[in-house]
Amino acid sequence: MAVYSVPTTSISFSSMKTWSPSYSSNSNISLETVLENMYPDDTAPYSVSTIRGQGIRYGYLSAGTGGQVRVTYPYSSGTGTSVTITPVSYGSYSYITIQAVPTYPATMHSWRTAASGGGSQISTSTSINLSVSDYTSQGTFYAHFNN
Numbered sequence: 468m469a470v471y472s473v474p475t476t477s478i479s480f481s482s483m484k485t486w487s488p489s490y491s492s493n494s495n496i497s498l499e500t501v502l503e504n505m506y507p508d509d510t511a512p513y514s515v516s517t518i519r520g521q522g523i524r525y526g527y528l529s530a531g532t533g534g535q536v537r538v539t540y541p542y543s544s545g546t547g548t549s550v551t552i553t554p555v556s557y558g559s560y561s562y563i564t565i566q567a568v569p570t571y572p573a574t575m576h577s578w579r580t581a582a583s584g585g586g587s588q589i590s591t592s593t594s595i596n597l598s599v600s601d602y603t604s605q606g607t608f609y610a611h612f613n614n
Contacts (some may be wrong), residue, residue, distance in 0.1 A: 535572030
C-alpha cells in the first residue's frame with residue numbers, strides 16, 4: 468500500500484487512477500465513482516474538497532505459503548491470499564491496520580517489502596498499524612510465514 472498525497476490546489480483527475488482501483492486510464496473518471504469506492508465512502512453531493520490535502524492509502528496485501536492476510540481497521544476486508552486495499556482517507560482515519568493470519572502449523576515470520584521472504588523486514592508482528600507517514604511508497608505488503 469502506498470500513500471498518495473492529494474494536493475490542496477490544482478487537483479488533477481488523471482491522478483486518481485494512481486490510487487483508485489476504479490480506473491486504469493484517464494478516460495471517463497467520475498468523482499462520484501472515486502469517492503464511493505474509497506473508505507469512508509462518500510455520498511452526494513460529491514466534492515473534491517472531501518479529499519483535498521489528504522493522504523490516501525492504497526495498494527495490496529499478499530500472503531506467502533502458510534497463511535492469509537486482511538485489513539482489520541478501519542474496515543474489514545475479509546481474509547485471502549491477495550487483498551486489494553480499498554483506498555483509505557487519512558483525513559478520516561489516523562491509521563490502517565493490516566493483519567497476517569497464519570494457518571496451523573505455520574507461524575508468522577514477518578511482513579516484508581518483497582514476496583517469498585525477500586526485500587526488507589517491516590515487522591514481525593501479525594498486526595501492524597500504518598499511519599500516513601509509514602512506508603509511503605510501498606505498494607504491496609507481503610506476509611511471510613514459517614512453514
